Amino acid sequence: MAEKELELSSRYLGEAIVSQLTAPTPDEIIAERPIRGGGNVKYVAGPHFIRKLNECFGYLWSYEVPNSFELNGQIVSRGKLTVHVPIPKKTVTKKYIEDGKEIEEKSVEYDILGIVKEQFGSSEIKKYSSEGRDKRGNLTHKVGDYIDLGDDYKGAGTDAMKKCATQFGVFLDVYESRERVEEGAVTKAQLDVFYWRAKEAGMEKEEAEKWGEEQSGKPIGEWAPLDAMGLIPALIDLKKERGL
Numbered sequence: 745m746a747e748k749e750l751e752l753s754s755r756y757l758g759e760a761i762v763s764q765l766t767a768p769t770p771d772e773i774i775a776e777r778p779i780r781g782g783g784n785v786k787y788v789a790g791p792h793f794i795r796k797l798n799e800c801f802g803y804l805w806s807y808e809v810p811n812s813f814e815l816n817g818q819i820v821s822r823g824k825l826t827v828h829v830p831i832p833k834k835t836v837t838k839k840y841i842e843d844g845k846e847i848e849e850k851s852v853e854y855d856i857l858g859i860v861k862e863q864f865g866s867s868e869i870k871k872y873s874s875e876g877r878d879k880r881g882n883l884t885h886k887v888g889d890y891i892d893l894g895d896d897y898k899g900a901g902t903d904a905m906k907k908c909a910t911q912f913g914v915f916l917d918v919y920e921s922r923e924r925v926e927e928g929a930v931t932k933a934q935l936d937v938f939y940w941r942a943k944e945a946g947m948e949k950e951e952a953e954k955w956g957e958e959q960s961g962k963p964i965g966e967w968a969p970l971d972a973m974g975l976i977p978a979l980i981d982l983k984k985e986r987g988l
Contacts, residue, residue, distance in 0.1 A: 761829065764800045765913035774918055788915045790902040796914050797827070804828040804856075807908075809901045819867045819896045823904025827912065830854040861911040865904025867896045934972045935964070941979040946986055 773792045776784045797805050805827040812821040833855045839848050870891045876884045890896075910919045942952030953964055959978065960971045 761800055762913070765796075766916065769915045769918050786918050788906075788918055790906060793906050793909050793914060797909060800912075800914075801827050801829070804830075807905050809904065812897060812900060814869065817869050819869060819900040821865050821867075821897070821900035821904045822862065823865055823901060823908050824860060824862050825905060825908035825912075826858055826860045829857045829859065831857050859912075861908040863904050863907035863911070865900050865902065865907055867899030867903060869893065869896050934969055935967075938972045938975060938979075941976050941983075944988060945979045945983040946988055 769788065773788055774786050775789065776786050778784050805825065807823065807825050809821050809823050812819055814820075831854060833853045836851050836853055837848060838851070839846060841847070872885050872887055872889050872891060875886050878884050910916050938956065939949055939952055942949075942955070947955060956967075956972075956975055957963055959975055960967065962971065
């Protein structure tokens with residue numbers, strides 16, 4: 745294989761992997777769950793990430809959790825995902841004699857490129873809210889006992905792994921929109937508080953939206969959490985001014 749062919753092979757290999765990694769997420773594996781503050785976010789379960797990494801890297805990847813700790817009722821884990829990508833290096837030609845004929849065989853040697861991504865993940869520590877007893881009345885667990893601490897650690901490790909994988913592009917189309925909901929966009933619960941305070945100040949929904957957009961300088965559809973919650977003090981003052 746000539747040098748130019750090696751370069752094209754290497755480029756194709758990279759493009760093929762990138763194409764697999766960034767392919768649109770199938771609708772059938774996307775699920776939803778509620779989040780704190782109201783509303784739902786989309787997510788993809790851990791086994792689908794494992795299957796995707798296997799498909800893209802042919803099992804040439806590894807994952808480890810260098811450290812974990814407990815904080816404020818949560819397990820926090822630092823995950824480290826390493827993928828190994830074969831890159832064509834050079835062509836090796838071997839010649840030998842067989843049955844009186846010269847045989848020439850060519851093969852390609854590869855270098856292995858290791859790429860590492862690290863991220864933090866978390867999982868809530870789940871505890872019993874009531875005591876439990878077996879059929880004989882013996883106490884099996886008390887209020888506040890851990891339900892399955894190992895499972896909580898596993899959940900934090902899986903969360904970190906998924907975050908690492910999205911840095912390679914795995915299911916990134918799902919998690920880009922999720923981050924806008926969780927971190928950048930105002931939630932339904934926050935808007936409900938805004939509308940409630942506006943109503944107390946004597947404004948119906950349409951009037952409240954117009955007032956809020958004038959105050960913030962942007963449409964409600966573009967509000968961040970601070971845009972909505974930052975108007976609450978002004979609405980409280982407006983209620984007082986109107987004697988309501």
